Amino acid sequence: MLELDIYFKRDDFCLQINTIMDAPITGVLGASGSGKSTMLAIIAGLLKPQQGHILLDGVSLLNTADKVFVPPHERRTGLVFQDGQLLPHLSVRNNLLYGYRNIPPQERRFNIETVVGLLELEPLLERKPGSLSGGEKQRVALGRAVLYSPRLLLLDEPLSALDERLKNQILPFFLRIKSEFKIPMVYVTHSPREIEFLTDRWLSLAKGKLVLQDD
């Protein structure tokens, strides 16, 4: 369960959110500039809000009143970016293992074979990211984040760079991750169709404010 109460201001933009996300997949809907990517960056620890607190499964990741700030590499929140952000100098295999190797063996919940099988990555393992298609890159990025055994998976418009056909191919993988690995996810998008497909729990952002919530 993720409890979020944050206030973040930069130049003219202000993000103010107070909500609880406790669904297996929480959809966050919003147009560009609504602050949804900023919200994910704050949850991941890549941005520091001026005020607020973040609790993940009862563990404080941020509390400005008590000066608590857990740095991104200690948060165990996997983040999948819009364009994958695979490390270009590493093979797909080593990209997949990047986060996996950063956690102690006893905390690794999934093995590489299972994730590779589920996301159908076997034929790509020895290739470099530069030679992959957009859809393949996103599947690798997803696998890499899952292998990191995150407590929460943050997905920042993971399909926005893909065409409709590829979107339809990849969307079911998110449901597989949900049912097989049971990692809670926050899925940010501007596409209501993607949210509809994945979850019935969602919230909507506009100009940095929560404007609508499913319940």
Next chain:
Amino acid sequence: MLTEPEWQALSLSAHVGLWATLVCLLPGIGCGWLLARKQFFAKPAFEALLFMPMVLPPTVPGYLLLVTFGSQGVIGQWLKHNFNIEFVFNWKGAVLASAIIAFPLMVQAVKLSVQMIDRRLEQAASTLGASPLKVWLTVTLPLMLPGILIGLIMVFSRSLGEFGATITFVGNIAGETRTLPLAIYSATHQIGGDAMAIRLIIISLAFAFFALLLSNLLSRRAEKWLGVHRAGT
């Protein structure tokens, strides 16, 4: 084919060039990264100072080296007294002169390569549990590699051509400080030295061409390794 003094000038140039390259390696990476990524007090002044050897007549840094690292200079005396190291009139001084003149090239190459790194790659690594040091070692440094390689080759090539600072600081001593350009200079001032000058000039041309060719090939290879696709290939 080459006479003994010509071989001497050639091997000394290579020796000085390699040492100058080695000297520039770590400070070049540090300064290039710092300038690309960090904001600090008086950064524009620091940068201007660092790049000054590129625009100054080389005799100016040469003279400044002489008055600081020379036998009467403060640093020169201190080094001689504490470590028994002397720079004046020997090959170590030629290395120092070459390194100072060529250092901006290393810094510039590294700085540009760091500026081209997508910060989100480093952020992605940090959200995958990599500490800032690990991010630097496993993401930033490998992605800087093409810039580092090009910088090193530029330093080496520039060192081969260094003349003004070297002759001002360490003189023109055969076998000790007479590198290729100084040997060419000496040959052109000798009666009947034209043949030697021409041979040394041909060697210099070949050296410069192959160094730049190597730089080009290495950067292509590094780009391929990084998965960068050039237009038209």
